[in-house]
Amino acid sequence: MTQEQTHEIALMRYSVIAPLISGLQDSFSSNEAFFRDASARGVMAPDGTTKHFAPTTIKKWYNHYNKGGFDALVPSSRADLGKPRKLDDELQEQIKYLKTNYPRMSAAAIYRQLRDNGSIRPDDLSESTVNRYLNSLALEMKTTTNQDMRRYERPHINEVWCGDSSVGPYLKTVDGKKHKVYIIALIDDASRFIVGIDIFFNDNFVNLMSVMKSAVAKYGRPQMFNFDNGSSYKNKQMELLAARLGSIIHYDQPYTPTQKAKIERWFRTMKDQWMAALDIRDFHSLDELRGNLMAYVNHYNQSVHSSxxxxxxxxxFFSEPERIRRLSEEEIDHNFLLEIERRVSADSVITIDQVEYEVDCRFAKQRIRLRYSPGMEEIFIVESDGTLTPIRLLNKHENAFVKREKIHLCRGDE
Structure with a gap:
């Protein structure tokens, strides 16, 4: 199983337990009730099909995340890899659950699901073993119904942050050129407090991440981020970021009234007040314009709001200080690293955005997972135990003077 496949499985597992991890589930009497409901609803697997897992399996994912974070959800290689194993209690329970609730599932379909979700490897267990176990079961078939997740208006701060971007004024810089600028903002749904905002020449994911990182550092993590389906927001990196923070990402469907209305309303107010009174001729750099925007945002945040x-x-916002869950600087820096995979060349070099980096020779000809800061200031290899090892730019001149270890051949009598 490739690293990309294992991360797809980990994201699938997190999507099931995310409401519980983020604290957004309050409609169930207990965690056990949540596990049963999540089991009945199912989840979209990496192959695009809907899979159902036993409540005890979902509970196991929840416990693993609480102990080791997102990385604990990534399927790991078994210590007894390559050796046959019997159906253990957990596998028996998964098979029993699937057959009980989905009596039309064949042994082949159940076997494929166990394989696809990382519970078994093809060499671990044969389909005939699953088939024999199914033949031994004498269970009364049950039926289940899928339940829709309902959304609620949240009364507390840091439950939902809504994010969006808007085109700002055209800025004429000192070189005489006009540039379109973009404003990216995050608003707290309960308080209408602008938790994050900045102004850029580009509306992209990296700039969105910088706004999110600044907001989380100042005001803690929200339970949910709410965005539209734009390319700046909907990507695998965003899903990984939310999973590491312990938050949920919710994407609005087009043409539907949602919580995103608050941030859209704020942008209209900003344009009516700040942009309408702005004399853009007074500004010649993004920093100058940024300072003026921040002054407006501070005034807005401190002004009485009609609602x-x-x-x-x-x-x-600050009337509920107990709802502000701040993370350490180390946690924030670690969680906001992006992630990619690269294949290492025979001479221990990888390329990212046409820039060459050198890694330890032990990674030569291997496919490795990398984590890096959005500005590429820091790049790390993810070791097998999850630790991060920094790498550096390729320096061919310096490498020309590196002393290589020589292999000494000896005679038989030495």
Whole structure:
């Protein structure tokens, strides 16, 4: 199984337990009730099909995440890899659950699901073993119904942050050229407090990440990020980021009224107030314009809001300090690293965006997983135990003077 496949499985597992991890599930009487409901609803697997897992399996994922974070959900190689094993209790329970709730599933279909979700490897267990176990079961067939997840208006801060971008004014820089600028913002749904905002020449994922990172560093992590389906927001890197933070990503369907209406309304207010009063001729750099925008945002956050019963967004946000779950600087830096895979050349070199980097010779001719800061200031190899090892730019001149170890041949009498 490739690293990409194992991460797809880990993201699938996280998507099942995310409401519980983020704290957004409050409609169930207990965790056990949540596990049963999640089991009945199923989840979209990496192959695009809907899979159903036993409640105890989902509970195991939940416990693993609480102990080791997102990386604990990544399927790992077995210590007894290459050796046959019997149906253990967990596999028996998975098979029994699938056959009980989906009586039309064949042994072949159940075997494929166990293989696809990482429970078994083809060499571990044969399809005939699964078939023999199914023949031994004498269970009464049950039926289940899928339940839709309902969305609720959340009353507390840091439950939902809504994010979006908007075109700002055209800025004429010192070189005489006009540039379109983009404003990316995050608003807290309950307080209308702008938790993150910045202005850029490009509307892309890297700039969105910088706004998110700054907001999380100042105000803690939200339980849910709410975005539209734009390419800047909907990608695998965003899913990995949310999983590492312990948050949920929710994407709005087109042409439907959603919580995103608050950020859209704020952008309209910003344009009516800030942009309408702006004399763009007074600004010649992005930093100058940024400073003016930040002053406006501070004024907005401290002004009484009509929907907050006489409070300002800032007063409302800080009225619930217990809801601010700040992360350490180390956690934030680690969680906001991007991730890619690369194949190492025979001379221990990898290429990222046409730039060459050198890695340890033990990785030569292997496919490795890398994590890196959005600005490429730091790049790390993810070791097999999850630790991060930094790498550096290729320096051919320096390498020309590196002393190589020589292999000494000896005679038989030495």
């Amino acid at each position: 907050l019963k006489g409070k300002s967004p800032q007063d409302r």
